[in-house]
Amino acid sequence: MAALRAGKTNNEADQPSSPVLRFGSDKPLKLDAGTLLSPFQIAYQTYGTLNDARSNAILVCHALTGDQHVANTNPVTGKPGWWEVLVGPGRIIDTNRFFVICSNVIGGCLGSTGPASTNPATGKPYGLDLPVITIRDMVRAQQMLIDHFGIEKLFCVLGGSMGGMQVLQWASSYPERVFSALPIATGARHSSQNIAFHEVGRQAVMADPDWHGGKYFEHGKRPEKGLAVARMAAHITYLSEAALHRKFGRNLQDRDHLTFGFDADFQIESYLRHQGMTFVDRFDANSYLYMTRSMDYFDLAADHGGRLADAFAGTKTRFCLVSFTSDWLFPTEESRSIVHALNAAGASVSFVEIETDRGHDAFLLDEPELFAAINGFIGSAARARGLSA
Amino acid sequence: MRRKGDDIMSVNGSQRVDLEVVANLIPPQSRVLDVGSGDGSLLELLQDTKQVDGRGLELSQRGVNECVARGLSVIQGDADKDLEFYPDKGFDFVVLSQTLQATRNPKLVLDELLRIGNRAIVSFPNFGHWRVRLSLFVKGRMPVTQDLPYSWYDTPNIHFCTIRDFVNLCEELGATVEKATALDAAGQKIGLSMPWWFWNFFGQQAVFLLKR
Structure with missing residues (x-):
């Protein structure tokens, strides 16, 4: 929290409290926007030990507003890592057994x-001068990080939502480097409705006078309301x-009667306001624009002549897809269409739909059936890869 | 298709024999698709004993989740709808075990099996078995036997056939019967030398190896 509040810029952006890999002008990042990003850096965390054969590496891809702090206390919020229920010593993604990598995405x-981040050309934050970043750009950068570790083939790439898009992109762009892939609660493209929701969010940010066309740091402001x-x-x-109904119903917040005003009468209002307020303490508004845009632009089939199966032609990667019954952001049909494409490509694929009312965010929660599926899939993949238990 | 993960056992006590007959038809290291894979018994048997590259398609989500948790490569899907997504001759063997009679369009499903697999293995309960005939003939009631435990109103089995019916369908689809086995009520194989009418009368279950 302190990191974002202090000063006019975001210290965590330039000098993160996690390891960081810096690429100089000799190694630019080629962007889908048609330009080169250079210099650039990747902040990451690792857990566990890479074995001698370098065959036990798992790459975790984070979601829209996630970060590299999967299984350690988050330096900004002071809260536990975002996937500590799944990743850690003795957990299903057991860091005593696997070498787990997670990097903050480009953008x-x-x-x-x-x-x-500070634009070296101006000495000021990039703001909107940064080219639009795509999911493929993120994955291209991750691939350079994996090269840095000398890992030829990742044992598994997994992630939910935007993380799942990265998993699909990995499997499509670098099939020979992905032994198994576990995309959760995701889609091969962002639907019109999802783009619509993102656009609402972006317009809210841009409508905030403190946004200043993206140059808010230079004005000593942040578009917190938006x-x-x-x-x-x-x-x-x-x-x-x-x-929502189960948790909040129409319950009133700290009051017995409606106030006939526009305070947060209902618990759900109070809850959402709290979510909004805590979010701005940990996230950069422009970054939110870039992240949402990267998901909107994602359309794996379009990159392969409109036929999704061609994105996975000849793949040897073992896939497991997971969806949740109450996820209306990435409904089961999205996963099913990926499964059909993988079937058509002759891929090895498992697909589990989990019954829950917890919606899209179920992938971040303690869902026993999700864990059982991941455990079974990782276990059999590890046997196939010759990794000892 | 089977509705519950445990149906595979409850359909018939001699189910294990049926699975073994199927498994014996499949050489090691084959690519196998098990349509209606249930609780994954056959896939597990094939993986353990034949090191096959096995995949499953199962209607029941519970069955699928249990299979995946056990490390099997299974997806949720419907034999009537989802076979069209598989490429031609993508598998050495496509198995349809005790599921044909529960499909809406058995002819189309069988046609798809022959398209997807170099060979298809189909096992089904024989509606021409003497107990079935007896039940209809003497009692005038739809048969409820150990082999076919459902009443007419709650059965998932909507397209029963006899061994003779099935042989006719194979001919219609241009499929060659490479091997056929009938199991009697005790789960014993009926001698190969016996004529079709004998199989059709005493065979409680049949297993066919087909090619087209």
Whole structure:
């Protein structure tokens, strides 16, 4: 929290409290936007030990507003890592057994080059001068990080939502480097409805006078109100109507009667306001624009002549897809269409739909059936890869 | 297709024999698709004993989740709808075990099996078995036997056939019967030398190896 509040810039963006790999002008990042990003940096975390054969590496890809702090205390929020229920010593992704890597995506705001990073050409934050970043750009950068570790083939690439898009991109772009792939609660393209929600969020940010055309750091401001509204709207899409009703119903917040005003009378209002407020303490508004855009632009089939199966032609990667019944952001049909494409490509694929009312965010929660599926898939893949238990 | 993961056992006590007959038809290291893979018994048997590259398609989500948790490569899907997504001759063997009679369009499903697999293995309960005939003939009731435990109103089995019916369908689809086995009520194989009418009368289950 201190990191984002202090000063006019975001310290965590340039000098992250995690390891960081810097690429000089000799190794630019080729962007889909048609330009080169250079110099650039990738902030990352690792857990566990890479074995001698370098065959036990798992790459975790984070979601829209996630970061590299999968299984350690987050330096900005002070909260546990975002996937500690799954990743850690003795957990299903057992860091005593696997070498787990997670990097902040390019365009993010926790240490990999993004709009909050200092543009070396101007000495000021990039803001909107950073080219639009795509999912493929993120994966291209991750691939350079994997090269740095001397890992030829990742044992597994996994992630949910935007992380799942990266998993699919990995499997499509570098099939020979991905032994197994586990995309969760995701799609091979962003739907019109999802783009619509993202656009609402972006417009909320841009409508905030403190946004200043993206140059808010130079004005000593941050568009907190706009970003909070964006987060509130998005947060609704991560849950489900059933879960909202179960948790909040029409319960009133710290009061016995309606106030006939516009305070947060209802618990759900108070909850959303809290979500919005805590979010702006940890996330950069411009980065939110870039992250949402990267998902909107994602369309794996379009990159392969409109036929998704061609994105996976000849793949030897073992796939497991997971969806949740109450996820209306990435409904089961999205996963099923990927499964059909993988079938058509002759790929080895498992597909599990998990019954839950917890919506899209179920992938981040303690879901026993999700864990059982991941455990079974990782276990059999490890046997096939010759990794000892 | 089977509706519950445990149906594979409850359909018939001699189910294990049926699985073994199927498994014996499949050489090691084959690529196998098990349509209606249920609780994954056959896939597990094939993986353990034949090191096959096995995949499953199963209607019941619970069955699928259990299979995946056990490390099997299984997806949720419907034999009537989802076979069209598989490429031609993508597998050495496509197995349809005790599922044909539960499909909406058995002819189309069988046609798809022959397209996807170099060979298809189909096992099904024989509706021409003497107990079935007896039940209809004497009691005038739809048969409920150990082999076919459902009442007419709650059965998932909507397209029963006899061994003779199935042989006719194979001819219609241009499929060659490479091997056929009938199991009697005790789960014993009926001698190869016996004529079709004998199989059709005493065979409680049949297993066919087909090619087109």
